[in-house]
Amino acid sequence: MDPQPTAEEIREILGKHLHLEGPLLPILHDLQDTFGYLPQEAVPQIAGALNLSVAEVTGVISFYHDFRKAPAGRHVLKLCRAEACQSMGSDALADRVLSLLGVDWHGTTTDGRITVEPVYCLGLCACAPAAMLDGRVHGALTEAKATKILEALA
Amino acid sequence: MKIYVSRDSAAKAFGADEVAEALQEEIVARGLRAEVIRTGSRGMVWLEPLVEIDAGRGRMAYGPVSAEEVPALLDGNIDSLGLTEEIPFFARQTRLTFARCGLTDPLSLADYEAHGGLAGLRRALELSAEAIVDEVKTSGLRGRGGAGFPTGIKWDTVRMAHADQKYIVCNADEGDSGTFADRMIMEGDPFTLIEGMVIAGLGTGATRGYVYTRSEYPDAIEVMEEAVQIARAAGVLGPDVLGSGRAFDMEIRMGAGAYVCGEETSLLNSLEGKRGVVRAKPPLPALEGFLGRPTVVNNVISLATVPVIFEKGAAFYAEFGLGRSKGTIPIQIAGNVAHGGLFETAFGMPLGTLVNDIGGGTASGRPVKAVQIGGPLGAYFGQEKFDTPFGYEDFDVQGGLIGHAGLVVFDDSADMMKMARFAMEFCAVESCGKCTPCRIGAVRGVETLDRIAAGDGAAVELLTDLCETMKDGSLCALGGFTPYPVLSALETFPEEFAGTREAAE
Numbered sequence: 001m002d003p004q005p006t007a008e009e010i011r012e013i014l015g016k017h018l019h020l021e022g023p024l025l026p027i028l029h030d031l032q033d034t035f036g037y038l039p040q041e042a043v044p045q046i047a048g049a050l051n052l053s054v055a056e057v058t059g060v061i062s063f064y065h066d067f068r069k070a071p072a073g074r075h076v077l078k079l080c081r082a083e084a085c086q087s088m089g090s091d092a093l094a095d096r097v098l099s100l101l102g103v104d105w106h107g108t109t110t111d112g113r114i115t116v117e118p119v120y121c122l123g124l125c126a127c128a129p130a131a132m133l134d135g136r137v138h139g140a141l142t143e144a145k146a147t148k149i150l151e152a153l154a
Numbered sequence: 155m156k157i158y159v160s161r162d163s164a165a166k167a168f169g170a171d172e173v174a175e176a177l178q179e180e181i182v183a184r185g186l187r188a189e190v191i192r193t194g195s196r197g198m199v200w201l202e203p204l205v206e207i208d209a210g211r212g213r214m215a216y217g218p219v220s221a222e223e224v225p226a227l228l229d230g231n232i233d234s235l236g237l238t239e240e241i242p243f244f245a246r247q248t249r250l251t252f253a254r255c256g257l258t259d260p261l262s263l264a265d266y267e268a269h270g271g272l273a274g275l276r277r278a279l280e281l282s283a284e285a286i287v288d289e290v291k292t293s294g295l296r297g298r299g300g301a302g303f304p305t306g307i308k309w310d311t312v313r314m315a316h317a318d319q320k321y322i323v324c325n326a327d328e329g330d331s332g333t334f335a336d337r338m339i340m341e342g343d344p345f346t347l348i349e350g351m352v353i354a355g356l357g358t359g360a361t362r363g364y365v366y367t368r369s370e371y372p373d374a375i376e377v378m379e380e381a382v383q384i385a386r387a388a389g390v391l392g393p394d395v396l397g398s399g400r401a402f403d404m405e406i407r408m409g410a411g412a413y414v415c416g417e418e419t420s421l422l423n424s425l426e427g428k429r430g431v432v433r434a435k436p437p438l439p440a441l442e443g444f445l446g447r448p449t450v451v452n453n454v455i456s457l458a459t460v461p462v463i464f465e466k467g468a469a470f471y472a473e474f475g476l477g478r479s480k481g482t483i484p485i486q487i488a489g490n491v492a493h494g495g496l497f498e499t500a501f502g503m504p505l506g507t508l509v510n511d512i513g514g515g516t517a518s519g520r521p522v523k524a525v526q527i528g529g530p531l532g533a534y535f536g537q538e539k540f541d542t543p544f545g546y547e548d549f550d551v552q553g554g555l556i557g558h559a560g561l562v563v564f565d566d567s568a569d570m571m572k573m574a575r576f577a578m579e580f581c582a583v584e585s586c587g588k589c590t591p592c593r594i595g596a597v598r599g600v601e602t603l604d605r606i607a608a609g610d611g612a613a614v615e616l617l618t619d620l621c622e623t624m625k626d627g628s629l630c631a632l633g634g635f636t637p638y639p640v641l642s643a644l645e646t647f648p649e650e651f652a653g654t655r656e657a658a659e
Contacts, residue, residue: 087562
């Protein structure tokens, strides 16, 4: 496990965004990109820097699906569950992938390898079912294709 | 020889990066005098990865081509589909907003200018703010995000508002399933959006702009950020736009996975760094928008269409279309469809033509059962409504909406009660929580549909009543329009809600 982020590291990230109009989302994204999750200890520091209450910052974090309080697995697989993908059998595909990995939605495999998350539309609706693995897109997914992609992961 | 391969996400999802790499390797290995150019998408997603080879007689299309087939392609052993622009799906379009998409290198400003780019901005720089707004009014352009509000009138409100700072905010939070036009234009022709935003700034007196887009669109964000830097370096953005002494600059911002942030007031809150909770209107964002200042909030396609209106003239644009739906609309044909992709055409083409003729029917080969138009808040239309011409008012009359012009096709295996339940479930998950009809109504909607599924036919009336309450009482389109898919599924396929089915799915 990575060491806890230090106050200095957090301050440095904050400093990059304080000049922006509406800096909170860019700050939260940068923190999560850097540490893989939003460290709880950053919240009072963000609140102090933006003259907000801890409750306000916590409220913003909890509103958005993207922000996580704990690190994800080494790889993040996002499977689309929206209507266009459903029309091409994404529900059945997701069931198969989840059972193959032995996890439920938002779950991480016991070896810490893969976290599976639902996503509502990747804008790949003409090549459904779609998925995104670590930021890379995959279209017209089948069970065989998904298995091949997942087996290739370290 | 020039070889074109798309860098659009939909092409990458089918392995376009690997195809481009294989081409590059083969070119080196064979010592060919050829250049691989990455473009946006031509919009024919079922042909991706589409490779276009121009050996001096136009761009010949091949597709789909896999990386393994690249040697055979270069050996001349793969049949061509002919000239790309003669493929019927492409030839039948009227490409105004998407004229350059797929044709040019999205990050080449020189390429952009060579194909008509910046001509609109140069013309706008000669006009007064009032004349700019009048041009947009004359074009008949209406909000392409779904609401269909006249863009020129919105701009005029901002133009006439007094403030030390005004803003142009581009709503690129394209969360509707079945839509990808915003993503495609951002990845395939980002300068047209930038140019449109600069013209909006000139017309309204705004000097700062933001594109608020989705974290689900990393490729679009990458292209947009690079394009902004290129535009700034070339003086298209900055304190002195094209040497005019007028200022406009912009930034790209990323949401964080909340569907409701596509609603304009929720988007503004999110952009300010708050919870993406909907604001009550009035005040209109045009008067009190981002940070309380006058703000234009326009969809990507509305803004990206502005340059061609100024390049060719408002009258030219307004000649296309049907009634009060003027101009062209990029229709996204998606879901269970044989020929999925982006089809830009003048308003007025009947829905059935789009689905059966252009789209080629279902991908599964089974009969088309229903089409959902306009995303998760859009109605399901059955075959009996396939004569409906594609236009704002025409769809409204039929109990639907065109939304962001995405079509999701379903074959006869679709379970309409399940789709209705999904609509309510999605609303419950994504509700911002501000108003009760949406926050509580969606949860009750799921429960009521479960009762119907369990055999309680009497709950149908309750569901209808609940939908009316959500329609009338919700603060924004999320709660207000979720009843569209639910009620249209119920009205079109009542037998599936008869309460005789087993609950188990």
